[in-house]
Amino acid sequence: MKRILTGCAVAAALAVAIPAFAQDVAPAAQQSASDVQLQHEVTHQLTSDRNLEGSMLVVSVLDGRVNVVGTLRDHSQETEIYSVARHVDGVRSVFVFADAGSQ
Numbered sequence: 001m002k003r004i005l006t007g008c009a010v011a012a013a014l015a016v017a018i019p020a021f022a023q024d025v026a027p028a029a030q031q032s033a034s035d036v037q038l039q040h041e042v043t044h045q046l047t048s049d050r051n052l053e054g055s056m057l058v059v060s061v062l063d064g065r066v067n068v069v070g071t072l073r074d075h076s077q078e079t080e081i082y083s084v085a086r087h088v089d090g091v092r093s094v095f096v097f098a099d100a101g102s103q
Helices: 002-016 033-048 076-086
Strands: 022-024 056-062 065-072 093-100
Touching (some): 033 065
């Protein structure tokens, strides 16, 4: 079941993501201004991290909970995403739904 949900999440992310390293998702109606700012900051930190090169990520935030969906170059990048996102002020929790590529 987890694999199916992960696959669906990745497919959805890839359907809306442009060929870019990381991308903000359009703010939802329920998203506060602080969530929008947090979304931009987490996205900026992820795109600035050289250890995450080769990944395609989509970041969303609601009530300080960060969701990162996408594809990774390898499994070590998942740990890096958690580490980077948790160090951004205002992040309450981080969830990563990503598959490592077969590169």
